Amino acid sequence: MDALIDLLPELWTATYETLYIVAMTLFFGGLGGLLVGLGLYLTRAGSILENKPLFFVLNLLVNFIRPIPFIIFLAAAQPLARAVTGSGIGNNAIIFTIALAASFAMARIVEQNLLTVTPGVIDAARSVGAGPIRIIFTVLLPEALGPLILGYTFIFVALVDMSAVAGYVGGGGLGNFALLYGYRQFNPIVTWAAVLLIIVLVQFVQFFGNYLARKALRR
Amino acid sequence: MALVSLRNVSKVYPPASKGAPSVTAIDSVSLDVEAGDIYGIIGYSGAGKSTLVRLVNALEHSTSGEIIVDGQDIAVLSERELRKVRLGIGMIFQQFNLLGSRTVARNVAYPLEVAGHPKEQRTARVAELLDFVGLADKAGSFPDQLSGGQKQRVGIARALATQPSILLADEATSALDPETTHEVLALLKRVNVEFGVTIIVITHEMDVIQTIATKVAVMDQGRVIERGPVFDVFSNPQAAASARFVSTVVKGVPSAAELAVLRERHTGRIVTLAFRDSAVDQTAVFGELSRAGVAFEVVYGGINEIQGRPFGHLTLALSGVDPVIDQVLAHIRTLTTVTEVR
Ligand SMILES: Nc1ncnc2c1ncn2[C@@H]1O[C@H](COP(=O)(O)OP(=O)(O)OP(=O)(O)O)[C@@H](O)[C@H]1O
Ligand SMILES: [Mg+2]
Numbered sequence: 001m002d003a004l005i006d007l008l009p010e011l012w013t014a015t016y017e018t019l020y021i022v023a024m025t026l027f028f029g030g031l032g033g034l035l036v037g038l039g040l041y042l043t044r045a046g047s048i049l050e051n052k053p054l055f056f057v058l059n060l061l062v063n064f065i066r067p068i069p070f071i072i073f074l075a076a077a078q079p080l081a082r083a084v085t086g087s088g089i090g091n092n093a094i095i096f097t098i099a100l101a102a103s104f105a106m107a108r109i110v111e112q113n114l115l116t117v118t119p120g121v122i123d124a125a126r127s128v129g130a131g132p133i134r135i136i137f138t139v140l141l142p143e144a145l146g147p148l149i150l151g152y153t154f155i156f157v158a159l160v161d162m163s164a165v166a167g168y169v170g171g172g173g174l175g176n177f178a179l180l181y182g183y184r185q186f187n188p189i190v191t192w193a194a195v196l197l198i199i200v201l202v203q204f205v206q207f208f209g210n211y212l213a214r215k216a217l218r219r
Numbered sequence: 220m221a222l223v224s225l226r227n228v229s230k231v232y233p234p235a236s237k238g239a240p241s242v243t244a245i246d247s248v249s250l251d252v253e254a255g256d257i258y259g260i261i262g263y264s265g266a267g268k269s270t271l272v273r274l275v276n277a278l279e280h281s282t283s284g285e286i287i288v289d290g291q292d293i294a295v296l297s298e299r300e301l302r303k304v305r306l307g308i309g310m311i312f313q314q315f316n317l318l319g320s321r322t323v324a325r326n327v328a329y330p331l332e333v334a335g336h337p338k339e340q341r342t343a344r345v346a347e348l349l350d351f352v353g354l355a356d357k358a359g360s361f362p363d364q365l366s367g368g369q370k371q372r373v374g375i376a377r378a379l380a381t382q383p384s385i386l387l388a389d390e391a392t393s394a395l396d397p398e399t400t401h402e403v404l405a406l407l408k409r410v411n412v413e414f415g416v417t418i419i420v421i422t423h424e425m426d427v428i429q430t431i432a433t434k435v436a437v438m439d440q441g442r443v444i445e446r447g448p449v450f451d452v453f454s455n456p457q458a459a460a461s462a463r464f465v466s467t468v469v470k471g472v473p474s475a476a477e478l479a480v481l482r483e484r485h486t487g488r489i490v491t492l493a494f495r496d497s498a499v500d501q502t503a504v505f506g507e508l509s510r511a512g513v514a515f516e517v518v519y520g521g522i523n524e525i526q527g528r529p530f531g532h533l534t535l536a537l538s539g540v541d542p543v544i545d546q547v548l549a550h551i552r553t554l555t556t557v558t559e560v561r
Pocket of ligand 1: 233242243244263267271423
């Protein structure tokens with residue numbers, strides 16, 4: 001317990017780092033997932049921007065990357081992270097790598113949520129002369145908003161999960177804190193404190209996500 | 220020049236999977252819809268009705284043929300040019316297809332947003348339209364708070380927002396109960412009469428055709444097998460499929476099985492009289508029978524009002540002596556068609 005009190009400043013820093021990593025990856029990964037997911041949805045057979053080759057490539061990419069365990073993906077994507085962020089280690093590299101992995105995971109969720117929009121409302125929009133861009137912003141995204149929010153809430157938990165291994169590549173955060181000061185120092189109380197904080201964080205976000213989704217669905 | 224004119228239009232869908240045959244949904248159809256028509260298109264499921272109507276506003280593209288809308292062949296237009304054409308063609312759907320994330324008022328405003336009308340104009344037009352369909356009090360409701368009939372009214376208001384000259388209705392009443400169906404059909408009739416909107420109505424219910432259409436085309440396996448003024452098709456259907464549709468609303472001539480049942484109860488002579496239009500004077504026909512002292516009983520049939528014109532068949536069981544009956548039937552034959560059934 002005393003050890004934990006001594007470590008409080010580090011704990012707050014770690015919490016802050018986790019929040020930072022998760023917020024950044026939620027933004028970039030979320031955006032990437034939205035783009036790739038929209039790409040999948042729009043280019044599939046029968047959709048408004050049907051494009052078989054593009055759909056094939058996107059679909060293959062998503063199927064290929066999604067099942068790779070993150071810790072392996074982290075190692076495999078390190079050269080790419082170095083090329084893009086200038087360094088293969090540290091918070092920027094981990095943010096890049098998580099965002100990349102999350103984009104592909106989120107892409108499927110986005111695609112599936114968009115598929116719940118009845119094709120008929122898209123016909124209705126087309127029948128009054130709406131073009132593809134307008135349909136995306138005035139029909140697809142608003143109609144799928146509730147499930148999309150739930151999808152983003154779901155991915156948030158995955159992001160917290162992925163950020164926990166940041167320590168392996170010189171990043172910080174609660175996962176690193178738990179390993180460094182708890183596990184390696186044989187101090188379970190310190191580990192549990194980190195776990196507790198993660199649980200609180202996830203619960204809070206889940207609650208907030210549910211609330212927003214309910215508002216979007218007006219239920 | 221017809222407002223909508225199809226010339227040898229075909230639509231072939233590519234095979235769903237390798238080795239499967241391609242589907243000819245529309246098979247060289249030619250059709251003319253004149254301004255002011257309420258043109259009914261009837262056919263069984265899979266006949267190609269939806270595909271046909273979706274070709275008119277280019278939601279689907281034809282494989283071959285000309286589709287001339289308001290003097291313009293839309294088959295050659297680019298997607299961008301088609302969007303302008305679509306502003307002049309409203310469409311309503313079986314499943315209503317309202318935007319669940321928008322209120323009733325914002326659903327109706329949607330086509331106006333697409334057309335780029337300024338906000339004040341939109342608000343005024345939406346109020347006017349909701350008033351017309353009788354939903355002024357539902358402006359702020361969401362679609363999932365409305366009944367089916369109310370949703371379709373919103374659909375109609377939305378379809379009319381940009382003052383189109385053509386309205387396409389694909390099974391617009393198929394999800395509604397009979398009473399609501401008639402309310403919606405009455406509304407469509409008003410749209411036609413008050414705003415002069417030409418309406419193409421797709422349906423598989425002959426009742427819908429009978430209630431509002433002026434002309435009808437019967438579709439079967441991608442082809443138009445019969446067409447004409449509603450009264451003509453109802454009173455004298457040529458194709459077997461047309462006759463089947465007509466028989467769903469018009470009780471015409473008894474079938475062989477029905478006749479056998481009638482025969483069990485009536486041993487005398489049985490005749491079927493056609494009453495087509497006001498050309499046949501019912502009073503005169505029945506007057507002949509009573510003057511001759513031939514008693515009769517109406518055992519089958521009915522008279523329908525189609526496009527304001529009476530039409531139907533009545534089957535009578537006659538009792539009296541043969542020479543008298545022969546004589547009176549000879550008189551009645553000068554008035555209308557008489558078919559004696561044995
Ligand atoms: N997108 C499509 N791809 C392949 N085949 C299609 C497609 N749309 C329709 N078809 C086929 O075209 C034919 C006509 O279909 P369509 O939907 O026009 O019929 P319909 O008369 O409207 O039937 P219903 O009364 O059931 O709505 C059917 O055989 C159908 O399977
Ligand atoms: Mg159909």
